[in-house]
Amino acid sequence: MNTLVALCAVGAEKILGNEIKHSGYKLTGNAPGRVSFLGDDDAMFRANLCLRTADRLYLQLACYPADDFDALFDGTYTVDWQNFFKKDTRVVVDKVRTYRSKLNSEHSIQGMVHKAIYKKLGDIWHMTTLPESGDEENVRVYVDDNTAYILLDLSGLPLHKRGYRTDGGTAPLRETTAAVMLQEMMWRRKTPLHDPFCGSGTIAIEAALYAYNVAPGFGRRFALETLPIFNQQRAAEIRRECAGKIRTDVEVRITGSDIDAAAVKRAQENAEHACVMAGRALQLAGRNDRIPRPDFIQSDFKDLHAPFEEGLLLCNPPYGERLGDEAEAEALYKKMSSLWTNFPGWEMGIITPNKKFQECFGHYATLLKSLKAGNLDTFFYMYTNTAGK
Numbered sequence: 001m002n003t004l005v006a007l008c009a010v011g012a013e014k015i016l017g018n019e020i021k022h023s024g025y026k027l028t029g030n031a032p033g034r035v036s037f038l039g040d041d042d043a044m045f046r047a048n049l050c051l052r053t054a055d056r057l058y059l060q061l062a063c064y065p066a067d068d069f070d071a072l073f074d075g076t077y078t079v080d081w082q083n084f085f086k087k088d089t090r091v092v093v094d095k096v097r098t099y100r101s102k103l104n105s106e107h108s109i110q111g112m113v114h115k116a117i118y119k120k121l122g123d124i125w126h127m128t129t130l131p132e133s134g135d136e137e138n139v140r141v142y143v144d145d146n147t148a149y150i151l152l153d154l155s156g157l158p159l160h161k162r163g164y165r166t167d168g169g170t171a172p173l174r175e176t177t178a179a180v181m182l183q184e185m186m187w188r189r190k191t192p193l194h195d196p197f198c199g200s201g202t203i204a205i206e207a208a209l210y211a212y213n214v215a216p217g218f219g220r221r222f223a224l225e226t227l228p229i230f231n232q233q234r235a236a237e238i239r240r241e242c243a244g245k246i247r248t249d250v251e252v253r254i255t256g257s258d259i260d261a262a263a264v265k266r267a268q269e270n271a272e273h274a275c276v277m278a279g280r281a282l283q284l285a286g287r288n289d290r291i292p293r294p295d296f297i298q299s300d301f302k303d304l305h306a307p308f309e310e311g312l313l314l315c316n317p318p319y320g321e322r323l324g325d326e327a328e329a330e331a332l333y334k335k336m337s338s339l340w341t342n343f344p345g346w347e348m349g350i351i352t353p354n355k356k357f358q359e360c361f362g363h364y365a366t367l368l369k370s371l372k373a374g375n376l377d378t379f380f381y382m383y384t385n386t387a388g389k
Contacts, residue, residue, distance in 0.1 A: 001038045002041065003037075004036070004044065005034055005036050005057070005058040005149070006037070006056070007058070008033060008034070008035065008053055008055055008176070009033070009055070009177060009180060009371045010033040010370075010371070010372040012180045012371060013031075013033070013034070015053050015180050015184060016051070020037050020047075023047070023051070025038060031144065044154055044229075048154060048159065048224060049216075049238065052176065053176055053179045054159055055176050056153065057222075059154055060151055061079045061152055062078065064078075066147065066148035067101070068103070072109065072116075072148055075150070076113050076117060079120070081117050081121050082124045083229065084152060085227075088130070088132065088133045090134065090137070091118070091132075092114075092136055092138050092139070093113050093138075093141060094138040094139070094140060096113075096140070096142075098142075098144075100145050100146075101145060102146055109143060113139065114139075117139065137226070138152075138153040139151065139153070152227075154223055155222055156221070156222055159216075161175075162219055162274070163220040164205065165270045165273070166269065167200065167269070167270070172200050172202060173351070175216070176373075177373050178202045178206040178207075179210070180371065181314060181351060182206060182210060182314070184380060185312055185347060187312055187314075189211035189251075192253040192307065193312045193313075194255045194256065194314075195314055195315050196304055197258060198256030198267045199258060199266075199267065199316065200263070200266050201256055201266065201268070201294065202270075203315065205270060207254050208292075208293075209278070211247075211250065211254065214246050214277075218239070218242075218243075218278065218280070242281070243284040246287075248282075248290065248291060254294040255295045255296070256294060259301070267296045268293075271296070275292075279291060301335075301336065301339060304342055304343075306342060306343040306345070310346060313346050313349070314348070314349045314350075315351075316351050317329075319354055329354060333356075333357050333361050334361070337361060347383060347384055349380065350383075351378050351379070351380045351381070354379075355379065365381040365383055366382055368382070369382070
């Protein structure tokens with residue numbers, strides 16, 4: 001069995017952990033922004049392909065006490081690096097994170113781990129210099145409580161880069177964050193969903209992929225595929241297996257709107273790319289089914305009214321960075337109170353970095369979660385709207 005480490009937005013660890021458990025893997029621990037679990041060799045590809053709320057996936061190659069640089073070097077050297085790299089691989093220690101440890105110089109840790117890797121490879125292959133003319137492979141290091149964790153990147157590009165979004169517009173929502181929002185709201189495919197600030201369509205598209213059980217990674221490749229440990233035949237079998245699980249026989253009502261006609265067009269194009277991606281996946285399973293597209297319309301949110309008695313309103317409204325200043329954003333949030341009136345009986349999930357949102361909106365959330373994706377601190381406000389019931 002392998003120890004795998006999946007990264008996520010800080011605050012989304014429980015959601016990711018539940019997704020991993022639902023996939024049949026055993027959790028072994030978590031820390032802010034990462035979840036560890038046990039998986040077989042198939043899991044290295046399957047988790048990359050299927051996890052919706054993970055930002056990256058790593059293979060843990062070593063875990064050992066490291067309270068000085070000699071211990072750090074020796075522990076890294078013990079890894080059989082020759083099994084994971086080719087002779088022309090360019091190895092990069094891309095990031096180092098330390099927490100409550102004697103070793104706290106990220107730059108020095110980075111250099112020592114890199115030195116140990118190249119020393120081991122040189123000794124094994126009897127080479128004094130490695131050509132570094134091939135694929136770049138990334139290693140990440142965590143030193144927590146004087147314990148070093150040496151991780152090999154299996155994803156390459158972050159997993160939120162699904163491959164369907166060719167134009168994200170200004171300050172787009174991460175696809176993985178949208179997936180986390182859907183899981184936090186415990187959304188089910190039979191529940192109507194609408195995004196009144198659809199932007200590039202991310203929330204609606206992620207909802208569609210979830211509703212039709214389309215693995216989010218069908219439209220891209222992974223760093224794992226350039227490693228010697230990659231089993232191409234088995235990966236193709238996993239792709240076909242997952243393609244066979246796509247559902248096209250379910251009724252789903254997913255819609256989005258935006259006051260900006262360009263945003264609506266962008267959302268439609270991205271949704272088309274995502275559904276074409278799903279269609280190609282279906283062909284792997286010998287099927288010619290068509291994935292229904294989410295519906296997008298141009299509309300001011302103030303003109304919207306609930307088309308059904310119950311549903312979920314899920315959105316990422318514009319904030320200061322996109323509107324120009326924070327005061328303008330807060331004025332918009334006050335006007336959003338019309339959604340509360342016009343969508344009685346609907347649950348609402350609203351994500352924003354603005355701490356004054358509830359005060360401006362005029363309603364206080366049933367549940368509030370903090371999510372940190374990248375360098376952006378956001379707040380996810382979850383509402384149960386019983387008005388009119």
